[in-house]
Amino acid sequence: MSHDTMHIAFTLNGKAVEIDVLPHERLLDTLRYTLGLTGAKEGCGEGECGACTVHLDGLPVNSCLVPTFQVRGRDVRTVEHLSPALLAPLHECGATQCGACTPGVVMAAAWIRDNSHLLSRFSIRELMAGNLCRCTGYDGIVHGVERLVASEQGAA
Amino acid sequence: MKVACPTTLAEAISHKALGFTPVAGATDLWAHWPVRTANHDLSYVDLSGLHELRGIAWSAEHLTLGALTTYWDTMQDSRVNAEFPLLIAAARYVGAIQIQSRGTWAGNIANGSPAADGVPALMALDARVRLVGSNGERTVPLDRFYTGYRATVMGVDELITAILVPRRTYSFTAFEKVGPRRAQAITKVGFAVAHSADGWRVVANSMAATVRRCPSLEAILNASHPNPPAEPDLRAAASKDLAPISDIRSTAEYRTEVFARLLRSTLATMTARP
Ligand SMILES: Cc1cc2nc3c(=O)[nH]c(=O)nc-3n(C[C@H](O)[C@H](O)[C@H](O)COP(=O)(O)OP(=O)(O)OC[C@H]3O[C@@H](n4cnc5c(N)ncnc54)[C@H](O)[C@@H]3O)c2cc1C
Ligand code: FES
Numbered sequence: 111m112s113h114d115t116m117h118i119a120f121t122l123n124g125k126a127v128e129i130d131v132l133p134h135e136r137l138l139d140t141l142r143y144t145l146g147l148t149g150a151k152e153g154c155g156e157g158e159c160g161a162c163t164v165h166l167d168g169l170p171v172n173s174c175l176v177p178t179f180q181v182r183g184r185d186v187r188t189v190e191h192l193s194p195a196l197l198a199p200l201h202e203c204g205a206t207q208c209g210a211c212t213p214g215v216v217m218a219a220a221w222i223r224d225n226s227h228l229l230s231r232f233s234i235r236e237l238m239a240g241n242l243c244r245c246t247g248y249d250g251i252v253h254g255v256e257r258l259v260a261s262e263q264g265a266a
Numbered sequence: 267m268k269v270a271c272p273t274t275l276a277e278a279i280s281h282k283a284l285g286f287t288p289v290a291g292a293t294d295l296w297a298h299w300p301v302r303t304a305n306h307d308l309s310y311v312d313l314s315g316l317h318e319l320r321g322i323a324w325s326a327e328h329l330t331l332g333a334l335t336t337y338w339d340t341m342q343d344s345r346v347n348a349e350f351p352l353l354i355a356a357a358r359y360v361g362a363i364q365i366q367s368r369g370t371w372a373g374n375i376a377n378g379s380p381a382a383d384g385v386p387a388l389m390a391l392d393a394r395v396r397l398v399g400s401n402g403e404r405t406v407p408l409d410r411f412y413t414g415y416r417a418t419v420m421g422v423d424e425l426i427t428a429i430l431v432p433r434r435t436y437s438f439t440a441f442e443k444v445g446p447r448r449a450q451a452i453t454k455v456g457f458a459v460a461h462s463a464d465g466w467r468v469v470a471n472s473m474a475a476t477v478r479r480c481p482s483l484e485a486i487l488n489a490s491h492p493n494p495p496a497e498p499d500l501r502a503a504a505s506k507d508l509a510p511i512s513d514i515r516s517t518a519e520y521r522t523e524v525f526a527r528l529l530r531s532t533l534a535t536m537t538a539r540p
């Protein structure tokens with residue numbers, strides 16, 4: 111039962127990284143335990159909750175469902191890469207309580223803000239449907255994302 | 267556990283022939299991660315490095331989805347949106363954005379779940395599956411791809427390389443999914459319906475051991491066209507075509523009743539149109 115390690119290179123938060131990984135490693139574990147980025151959280155480990163959301167080549171993905179070997183040569187961004195200022199509209203709207211879902215919520219929200227043209231076809235609720243929150247009841251999250259998008263459009 | 271990351275289709279096929287499990291978006295495979303990794307003897311062949319499996323292409327006859335095409339790839343393609351709204355309707359029901367960005371149409375087909383949501387939409391459009399193996403290439407109609415519960419005609423050495431969707435003018439298409447909530451839910455009752463000059467297609471998911479076409483329903487729809495069939499006929503045909511089970515998600519009675527009512531009301535929206 112030997113595990114051959116695999117050597118992979120990818121871009122993490124704008125910087126080149128090269129690491130050895132085990133074949134069965136999930137990106138979530140590589141980020142948390144090899145690279146020390148503990149922002150992405152494990153809620154369910156099966157793609158349901160979105161607490162582990164990161165951006166892979168610019169799209170939100172559940173890092174618990176990404177085999178690390180698949181990110182070779184690709185671009186990974188985590189919540190650590192984002193400005194803490196993004197949290198302000200979420201705080202203001204009561205979108206944070208225990209905080210377990212928050213890193214994933216912020217990753218989805220940042221993606222919506224950066225792709226706000228999508229809101230002509232998709233509601234915020236549809237785009238946030240993969241981020242579960244046990245505390246806030248979702249209205250605060252939806253309002254927070256609306257405010258974030260509006261502040262971005264005001265700033266532009 | 268062993269992983270091969272080939273860069274050519276030929277290498278990928280030779281690994282598949284040796285029993286390696288193909289990995290595309292991993293949204294089915296890695297969802298069972300703790301179970302899978304407990305079995306250290308498993309071997310995987312990663313398809314994500316195969317450029318020949320990427321891309322959406324159009325010819326006069328077909329839309330061709332490379333096997334690595336994700337739901338999101340189609341959802342953000344304006345031409346697919348314009349010509350195949352049925353595919354987009356189905357894609358929007360799969361999981362949520364984090365799943366749509368990774369999950370592939372081909373993975374949905376190969377996984378073989380009777381609850382798959384991508385498969386009924388493709389099957390209602392008479393999609394065909396291109397398979398490539400050590401002895402070359404063949405194309406199989408999707409409605410003849412499944413031989414039983416999670417069993418397919420795909421050979422041990424074969425991979426899906428593309429999905430071909432014939433380009434036709436549709437007068438009506440509809441996709442319905444009933445689940446505990448809209449996102450991240452496994453279908454209890456579902457169907458895709460399409461009408462073109464080639465006649466009616468009705469494809470049900472979660473209503474039998476495989477996603478399947480409903481020949482009796484299609485026949486009565488063709489016979490009564492352009493009017494919807496009478497409800498008793500519709501129920502009688504549905505009971506011939508379908509064999510729903512009772513399981514942890516629902517009961518056979520619920521599935522039968524909801525399927526019939528939802529199909530009837532869906533067909534009513536068609537006739538209500540000018
Ligand atoms: C939270 C969550 C929600 C989901 N919601 C839905 C839903 O609403 N509706 C739905 O239908 N599904 C849903 N799924 C299941 C899954 O996302 C889809 O079935 C998806 O299309 C699988 O594609 P993939 O590329 O991720 O497949 P993978 O997991 O990579 O592979 C799935 C299977 O297909 C095989 N395979 C993949 N590509 C090929 C190929 N080219 N040739 C041969 N074999 C191949 C693999 O070996 C494996 O057996 C959900 C999954 C999760 C985790
Ligand atoms: S931990 Fe990845 S989706 Fe829940």
Ligand code: FES
Nearest residue numbers: 207208243244245
């Ligand atoms: S704030 Fe507690 S889960 Fe969302």
